[in-house]
Amino acid sequence: MTSSSTATEISTHRLEAHEYQQNFADLHPPLNAHQASVEASRCYFCYDAPCMTACPTSIDIPLFIRQIMTGNTTGAARTIFAENIMGGMCARVCPTETLCEEACVRNSCEEKPVTIGFLQRFATDAYMETAQHPFKRAPETGKTVAVVGGGPAGMSCAHRLAALGHSVTVFEAREKSGGLNEFGIASYKSTENFAAREIDFILSIGGIEVKNGQALGDGLELDALRQNYDAVFLALGQGGSNNLGLDGEDVDGVINAIDYIADLRQTPDLGALPVGRRIVVIGGGMTAIDIAVQTKLLGADDVVIAYRRGQQQMNASRYEQELAQTRGVKIVHWAKPVELNSASGNVQAVRFERTSLDEGGKLVGTGETFELAADMVFKAIGQVLLTEPIANSAGPELTRGRIMVNDERKTSLNNVWAGGDCIDGGEDLTVVAVEDGKIAATSIDLYLKSNAA
Amino acid sequence: MADLRSNFLGIKSPNPFWLASAPPTDRETNVVRAFKAGWGGVVWKTLGEDPHVVNVNGPRYGAIHGVDRQLIGFNNIELISDRPLDVNLREIKKVKREWPDRAMVVSLMVPVSEESWKTIIPLVEETGADGIELNFGCPHGMSERGMGSAIGQDPEYIENIARWCKQATRMPVIVKLTPNITDIRNPARAAQTGGADAVSLINTVNSIMGIDLDSMAPNPSTDGKGSHGGYCGPAVKPIALNMVAEIARDPETASLPVSAIGGISTWRDAAEFITLGAGNVQVCTAAMVYGFKIIEEMVDGLETWMDEKGYSTLEDFRGAAVGNIVDWKYLNMNYVVKARIDQDKCIKCGRCHIVCEDTSHQAISTEKDGERYFDIKDEECVGCNLCASICPVEGCIEMVQMTEGDDPRTGKPISMDYANWTTHPNNPSAAAE
Numbered sequence: 001m002t003s004s005s006t007a008t009e010i011s012t013h014r015l016e017a018h019e020y021q022q023n024f025a026d027l028h029p030p031l032n033a034h035q036a037s038v039e040a041s042r043c044y045f046c047y048d049a050p051c052m053t054a055c056p057t058s059i060d061i062p063l064f065i066r067q068i069m070t071g072n073t074t075g076a077a078r079t080i081f082a083e084n085i086m087g088g089m090c091a092r093v094c095p096t097e098t099l100c101e102e103a104c105v106r107n108s109c110e111e112k113p114v115t116i117g118f119l120q121r122f123a124t125d126a127y128m129e130t131a132q133h134p135f136k137r138a139p140e141t142g143k144t145v146a147v148v149g150g151g152p153a154g155m156s157c158a159h160r161l162a163a164l165g166h167s168v169t170v171f172e173a174r175e176k177s178g179g180l181n182e183f184g185i186a187s188y189k190s191t192e193n194f195a196a197r198e199i200d201f202i203l204s205i206g207g208i209e210v211k212n213g214q215a216l217g218d219g220l221e222l223d224a225l226r227q228n229y230d231a232v233f234l235a236l237g238q239g240g241s242n243n244l245g246l247d248g249e250d251v252d253g254v255i256n257a258i259d260y261i262a263d264l265r266q267t268p269d270l271g272a273l274p275v276g277r278r279i280v281v282i283g284g285g286m287t288a289i290d291i292a293v294q295t296k297l298l299g300a301d302d303v304v305i306a307y308r309r310g311q312q313q314m315n316a317s318r319y320e321q322e323l324a325q326t327r328g329v330k331i332v333h334w335a336k337p338v339e340l341n342s343a344s345g346n347v348q349a350v351r352f353e354r355t356s357l358d359e360g361g362k363l364v365g366t367g368e369t370f371e372l373a374a375d376m377v378f379k380a381i382g383q384v385l386l387t388e389p390i391a392n393s394a395g396p397e398l399t400r401g402r403i404m405v406n407d408e409r410k411t412s413l414n415n416v417w418a419g420g421d422c423i424d425g426g427e428d429l430t431v432v433a434v435e436d437g438k439i440a441a442t443s444i445d446l447y448l449k450s451n452a453a
Numbered sequence: 454m455a456d457l458r459s460n461f462l463g464i465k466s467p468n469p470f471w472l473a474s475a476p477p478t479d480r481e482t483n484v485v486r487a488f489k490a491g492w493g494g495v496v497w498k499t500l501g502e503d504p505h506v507v508n509v510n511g512p513r514y515g516a517i518h519g520v521d522r523q524l525i526g527f528n529n530i531e532l533i534s535d536r537p538l539d540v541n542l543r544e545i546k547k548v549k550r551e552w553p554d555r556a557m558v559v560s561l562m563v564p565v566s567e568e569s570w571k572t573i574i575p576l577v578e579e580t581g582a583d584g585i586e587l588n589f590g591c592p593h594g595m596s597e598r599g600m601g602s603a604i605g606q607d608p609e610y611i612e613n614i615a616r617w618c619k620q621a622t623r624m625p626v627i628v629k630l631t632p633n634i635t636d637i638r639n640p641a642r643a644a645q646t647g648g649a650d651a652v653s654l655i656n657t658v659n660s661i662m663g664i665d666l667d668s669m670a671p672n673p674s675t676d677g678k679g680s681h682g683g684y685c686g687p688a689v690k691p692i693a694l695n696m697v698a699e700i701a702r703d704p705e706t707a708s709l710p711v712s713a714i715g716g717i718s719t720w721r722d723a724a725e726f727i728t729l730g731a732g733n734v735q736v737c738t739a740a741m742v743y744g745f746k747i748i749e750e751m752v753d754g755l756e757t758w759m760d761e762k763g764y765s766t767l768e769d770f771r772g773a774a775v776g777n778i779v780d781w782k783y784l785n786m787n788y789v790v791k792a793r794i795d796q797d798k799c800i801k802c803g804r805c806h807i808v809c810e811d812t813s814h815q816a817i818s819t820e821k822d823g824e825r826y827f828d829i830k831d832e833e834c835v836g837c838n839l840c841a842s843i844c845p846v847e848g849c850i851e852m853v854q855m856t857e858g859d860d861p862r863t864g865k866p867i868s869m870d871y872a873n874w875t876t877h878p879n880n881p882s883a884a885a886e
Contacts (some may be wrong), residue, residue: 041520044845045802050825108800109846 009375013271013411014299020270023297027188036122040069042114050103051116054437057084061100065119068366077127078134079319080120085159086152091121092189097319097320109206116359133204138165143448146229150214151179152430153420154235155202156437161337162207164445179237181430183262186290217389226415231444234418238383248340257291257380264294271338276375279303282337283380285315290421291378292329303329304372308336308355349373385422399424408443409436456761456766459493461732462625462710464554464583466493468752473714474498474560474586481544487781491752499533499561499588500541502543506532512673515662515834526688528660530680532594533562546580562588562600563883565610567617568824574621575632584625587614589858590656590681592633605631616649630654632777637696645709645842653712655693657683686738690716701730701775720754728774762819782874789860790836790852791865792829796847801825805840805850813839832861
């Protein structure tokens with residue numbers, strides 16, 4: 001468990017079993033066939049469709065929606081998977097309100113976009129239930145690729161390479177693949193073990209071997225991989241969490257949000273998770289929202305997200321912010337933590353200083369402070385790439401603490417590519433990671449076929 | 454308030470909306486419900502000779518749908534009344550007695566024999582009905598037995614039967630025409646020659662609604678088989694408008710009263726038929742899709758529009774559009790329009806561009822200052838109306854007449870003079886005109 005606390009205000013089983021079930025049910029129940037047909041008919045089949053341009057993976061959205069409209073759900077799913085093999089998960093977790101649906105021209109006339117995400121889920125769910133795979137592998141090329149990391153970027157890259165006929169080995173540090181899809185995102189966005197089912201779906205193309213429990217730097221070295229495989233794709237994610245930089249951060253009750261969410265996603269019994277009555281979440285991104293909402297759903301009384309800047313600057317979309325607020329989470333802006341107060345080894349409260357922007361646009365403290373009582377304090381202020389695993393090898397060049405890549409996701413090393421959250425410019429989005437994997441796979445394929453390997 | 458009262462061949466009704474001869478007018482229960490709802494009249498479902506016909510025990514109807522399963526077209530393989538003649542006559546008499554202010558016309562279909570017609574007509578007359586409609590239109594089932602549209606496709610039969618009927622009754626005789634012919638004017642002229650007081654049109658169009666791609670059976674399917682049915686509903690309205698206009702434009706039949714039928718679903722549809730000369734309208738499919746309550750919208754809509762336009766009676770605008778339906782050769786070739794996109798209304802879907810680019814005249818650009826922006830290239834635009842037709846936003850694209858300068862496409866100066874094909878230099882027979 002994340003934290004064994006002695007504080008009396010932290011406890012398990014705050015709710016009845018059925019309440020957990022209800023609270024962590026699917027956030028958006030899937031569309032039925034009638035709903036999908038009605039919604040699909042709203043699509044205008046735009047020329048050079050803005051939604052398609054807005055999609056990081058360039059899914060042909062007007063085409064797949066028209067396929068749904070004509071009853072060709074199978075074709076719709078193939079259209080989606082052709083560009084995004086994780087179309088199922090992206091339909092669930094993409095911030096569509098800032099991507100495809102924001103670009104929908106229906107916004108201009110009626111402020112209500114076609115619900116592209118729901119339609120995508122309709123098609124992909126239906127297809128995945130058939131237990132088929134939409135693609136056939138090209139004949140074996142005899143080339144081998146090592147993919148390090150079994151998250152969205154790694155699996156996307158592995159799938160495309162396998163489809164092109166290469167043999168792929170995925171090395172995944174954890175016992176389960178899927179990365180943040182499996183361990184990171186909020187539980188109510190990926191119900192019924194969807195992340196794991198999606199991995200099985202991807203692997204069903206064949207040609208991909210997954211080795212779990214194999215972490216880079218722990219008996220698995222980049223140098224050796226580069227020697228033993230024709231190419232390497234690094235999809236390491238960001239294994240480290242940022243710290244607040246305050247005294248007493250190691251007391252009980254101060255927790256990395258990402259770790260707690262991982263426990264939450266894997267536990268067979270949500271009631272067994274200890275949760276406080278008063279929760280303070282520090283951060284302004286999707287993880288902050290996810291931990292805040294989920295602790296509330298686990299039975300916490302007061303959950304406050306404190307963010308050092310304003311609403312506009314929050315990385316979490318407006319939709320996500322509203323989701324949190326409608327679940328009873330309070331969001332406090334312009335407040336940065338300055339002190340952790342604890343007693344008997346347990347956190348008791350966080351003192352915040354109010355902030356503002358000075359004339360130069362720099363964030364400054366105003367000197368005014370206030371305190372929020374807290375049984376648990378969650379840190380959700382970003383992740384960092386852990387560089388130790390590649391320290392023993394001739395590693396790729398880094399920039400701003402992450403791996404530097406070119407447009408083809410190639411690193412400074414001649415047979416090493418990288419993608420996902422570990423690269424500079426990564427956007428912490430599943431859909432962007434999938435695209436990274438796709439782009440890298442195309443580049444790797446060209447490299448392998450050019451015989452340079 | 455506009456006066457919606459209608460007097461068609463002396464048959465009075467509080468409004469011009471009658472229910473057409475069809476399932477909604479099959480029996481007392483339905484007709485009384487319709488009158489309670491406010492319908493001006495009915496044409497009772499077609500009576501035939503005893504023994505009465507029987508219908509299939511499987512599906513009688515099929516439909517095609519648009520967005521959100523909105524019904525666009527409908528068809529049926531139902532035959533004429535499948536109840537004994539005396540039951541129908543008794544009910545007609547009772548309903549007419551109880552609803553004297555509503556129009557009660559009775560549709561008839563019997564074999565091509567003078568005796569058959571002259572036998573049934575007195576029975577109808579005895580009910581106190583206001584008129585009879587001769588069903589020469591139904592294209593399915595009955596036509597195989599030499600009735601319905603089999604008659605409507607033969608002007609000689611039409612004329613003869615109309616004459617027999619006129620001889621047999623003082624009631625007004627309306628001849629219901631089938632659209633399953635090449636030129637509607639011929640049956641209309643025949644009806645007139647036979648002495649019919651009016652024609653009603655259109656009856657339904659021969660149709661197969663679809664094929665089930667699993668069973669390979671048509672829709673509707675009777676045990677895996679189907680026969681063509683009669684097509685109706687909003688999809689057939691343009692066909693009906695044209696046929697009504699053809700009769701109104703034909704000098705021979707210009708004064709022949711018309712009861713218009715064909716996809717009338719709203720007050721607006723009805724008003725359009727009346728502008729083409731119809732004396733009243735008959736509705737069926739819309740009632741079968743939504744129930745009788747739609748009459749409230751139809752009456753109120755027509756009244757409101759007439760008030761807005763200052764029309765006090767139906768006669769004030771009846772036929773007002775007939776003069777504007779002309780042969781193609783009389784269209785003004787000097788009338789030049791260009792599409793205009795209202796950029797405030799444009800939602801930038803780009804459909805106008807791609808359809809013009811792919812299927813028309815490459816006259817719509819896609820970009821301005823690096824932004825998505827759709828605009829008309831006047832030098833390419835032929836004014837075809839495709840873009841305006843497919844634009845999802847009403848009123849966003851309009852065709853605007855050029856009244857001065859040169860047409861950038863042809864380089865020719867705009868002329869406000871009228872000039873048609875008959876005198877056009879490219880017309881080989883121009884000199885002869």
